[in-house]
Amino acid sequence: MLQIPATHPSLDQIRDAQTALRGRVIRTPVLSLNQAPIAQLLDNAASVSMKLELFQHAGSFKARGNLLGLDRLDTDERAAGVIAASGGNHALAVSWAANSQGVRAKLIMPKATDPIRVKGCKRLGAEVHLVENIAAAFDEMNRIAAEDGSTVMHPFEGGHMTLGAATLGAEILEDLPDIDCMIVAVGGGGLISGVSSAIRQAKPDCEIIGVEPIGADSLSRSFEDGEPVRIGKVDTIADSLGSPAALPYSFSVARKFVNRMVRIEDHLMVDAMILMRDTLKIMAEPACAAALAAATGPLREALAGKNVCILACGSNIGPERFRALLAGR
Known part of the structure; x- marks a missing residue:
């Protein structure tokens, strides 16, 4: 069985995880923007x-870590099923991964x-419960898990989620060996912890920059304080980045x-959503556009002379939500 790291993933563990996921996840493409209007x-x-x-x-990187998380369940845990609280891409990834392995999934969503x-989620066979907000979703998730013994699939905290994201970082470095700077949107920290561990261990001089909305900056504040912190309120249009x-x-x-x-401010993500729609024909949710928003905004001058990779981490957004965000710009 694949070893899930207790500390940061080693390069050997990342390679083993790539092997475990080969043929089960998509090796997503890298697009050169050098000739695109974004350039x-x-x-x-x-x-x-x-x-x-x-x-x-x-629709997102979370498929990788959730598959690894399900792989480590024993027979009794598989029979009991899995449960997650999420209003974002994690819910879809848990539903998809559970469906692919014949495991029952419950999703608690705002x-x-x-x-x-x-x-x-419903189309993938998950049982969905709707509650008032994300805080209530976690409370309900914990209550149900205690009652029926289902395994909680956390949206970002855990070695399997970081290891799954590390396979993404390894792919980037394989396709872009000369990369100098990697820009990654941050929600809870599972994505950037994995991507950075894969890239920096193999290429220590590559700069890794995390991007958070001003209204959901828990990792930025944690870096400043030197320990994990909880913010008082989440206030951003990027619901996939809204970890408290x-x-x-x-x-x-x-x-x-x-x-x-x-x-970054929310309006920069909306500007980047428009840019991706108009130049790349991609309908991106705010989280997906966050790294590009930082690159074309506050980081622009700092990227001079560098070989830059921007991560479009995932996107699950309906046309009504997309239009509403652009209309509120």
């Missing part, structure tokens, strides 16, 4: 590429969740390998 906004950079992980199963995500807290495992890995964090 005009990043004309200081030596080269600009985008890793299109939104084309992954279930009533305000984009209907396309709720329908997607950093947690010990993903924080410790990210702190070891991430060079720095930047904060």
